[in-house]
Amino acid sequence: MTATREGITDMKLEKETLPKGSSDMAFVPLVEGTLHSPPDQLAEETVLARPRKMVVLHWLTVLCLIAAVTFILTRDQVDGRAARQWLLEGHRHFGLFVLVLFFVRLVLRIRLGKLPHDGNLSWIVRGLAGLTHVALYALLLALPMLGWALSNAEDKPVHLLGVTLPALVSADEDLADRLQAWHLDAAWVLLGLVSLHVAAALWHHFVLRDGVLRMMLPKRRR
Template sequence: MAISNDMADNTAVQARPRKLVLVHWLTVASLLAAAAAILLRDEVSARAARAWLLEIHRHFGLFVLALFFIRVVVRARSGSLPSTGGNSWPMRAAATLVHIALYALLLVQPLLGWALSNAQDKPVHLFGLTLPALVAADEDRADTLQQWHTDAAWLLLALVTVHVLAALWHHFVLRDGVLRAMWWRRQRDE
């Protein structure tokens, strides 16, 4: 029995709103830039270069924070998103939990970094403006915040890995269009 085009259309996932897709990929780019800057910083010995890379890391972390709030507004304005197909309830529940955890970390991780800088008595700047301190300078607090920031980064990496693997599973195994729904360049007829 051949599968008709109508049946294939029923399993296709509707494209996500362009603004949501844009914010998603800007967040990805900002996370990659922040991670690259801090990892490269560990490999550089020149003091000025290390300071510059830390500042880049902070800026992209603040971009992630700003994009979090933009994402929440865009998501709220988008209303209920169309279903991603006929997935089982455990798969939908797992996807929901991963998305909630990702959202939480996209909020918490930059705030931890900001507070860490303040606890180390280092001001946080964004485009030349000094941002208000979230916490007072305190060496013990800085140590704690450093550990939390590092732990949150590893958790974020783990969840992003799960998220990417799930997208690839949808694309290559289920072939349901979930990945294409979040892709920036898609054909007009999709």
């Protein structure tokens, strides 16, 4: 009991010896044993925070990509023509959803204009991040377009929610072979860029601790 009282007295003395005008935030971890983000970091995260619409569209795109990949990989493991055709249609639909989301995101991005960036990062890092984002956007456009054209080249109609979409190319077996190869190559490149994107987000979160990952996570209502 005496030791406890002495410990409380020491903490009070330590708080009283803080320089005049200093924040009690520096003392909170000593009392509660928790870590708090400094006010300047919280302010920076607020400035860098992305609009809610951008966050929602980002994660909808992620879910559609995961679904498209899951459908096509499952198709390779399934027997039965009807099941394989259903999975292929699911793959096409989610791929086209990615295409629709791409245009929605593009319009929103243009309307928002230039977004604030982290001034603590060097211009080289910001430049590489910008190039990665441009490449990701390009592939989110090219990959579904290649799949759409591939179906047309195989003389198969493309449907989206019951609506038959216009053909991009005429039926052509040789062209279909090339488009299939390009579609697969683009998918592998996209996978590599997504992996790089995830690694960069984790680097920001665990190494730089700058809140970049948190600003793109869905906010929980309190």
